[in-house]
Amino acid sequence: MTVPPGALVLRAVGGSALLAEVPDARSALALYSRLRAQPSAPPALDGVIDVVPAERTVLVTFDPALTDAARVRRWLQEAAAAPETPGAGRAQQRVEIPVTYDGSDLDDVARALGLTVGELIALHTTTRWTAAFIGFAPGFAYLTGDDDGRLTLPRRATPRPAVPPGSVALAAGYCGVYPRESPGGWHLIGRTDALLWDARRDDPALIAPGTDVRFVDAG
Structure with missing residues (x-):
């Protein structure tokens, strides 16, 4: 995926970082992956310290003593415009997570999506999920799926004051696993x-x- 011309906005963050704004989470992940798909890590551009994706942004921090904002800006622009090359970059990590499907909202979610509980579980386990970015709490990954929006529903009208650690949850087009107890x-x-x-x-x-x-359905 390339970022459409004119859709990439670059903003300076102080004197040692650039923030790339893109249209959506998939564009942000594609840009992040392309920047990280270098022969070495951290990124191969001398002076770059870190690359951090978020929902619609990618933050690049750098050492002004080793590079400058103009060079980093060109690097970002070239990465955003480059055609995607199948198989390029680092080997993609894969993680399997066993799940016991007994969440307190399971029946309500199935009903809201027009599915049976069995259909919901089948759809969730056959969807390929990709971690777009990390946020909210250490280890909490916002996962996007190839489910064509069939598992999309809004957040709860009333948040819970405490969600148990290990809870697998859906909201706003994402899936996530709570790494610790939290609201x-x-x-x-x-x-x-x-x-x-x-x-x-x-x-x-x-x-x-x-x-x-x-x-994976753990039964």
Whole structure:
């Protein structure tokens, strides 16, 4: 996916960062993946410190002593316009997450989507999910799916004051897994024992941006 001409907006953030604004989460993930698809990591452009995707932005931080904003700006523009090359970049990470589908909102979600509970579970487990960005809490990945919007519903009208850790939830076109107990307004459809965040691991987050996620019905 390339960013359409004129859709990329670059804004300076102080003297050591540029914020790229794009139309949607898929464009942000595509730009992030292209910037990271270099022979080395962190990104191969000398002086770049980090690349951080969000829902419709990608933040690039850099060391002004090693590069300058104009060079980073050109790097972003070239990446946004470059045609997608199948198989290019780093090998995509894949994670399978076992889920017990007994969430307190499961029946309501199925009814709202015009599905039976069995159909909802089947659709959720056959959808290919991709981590677009991390936010809200350490390890909380916003997952986009190839379900053509069939699993899209708004957030709950009334958020819960406490959502149990490991809760698998849907809202606003995303799926997510709560890494710890926290307030939340997403619809709970199941739970998992997978540890989404563990500071003792070399990579604390189980799911990083760009990770391919599959949910498996644990029965």
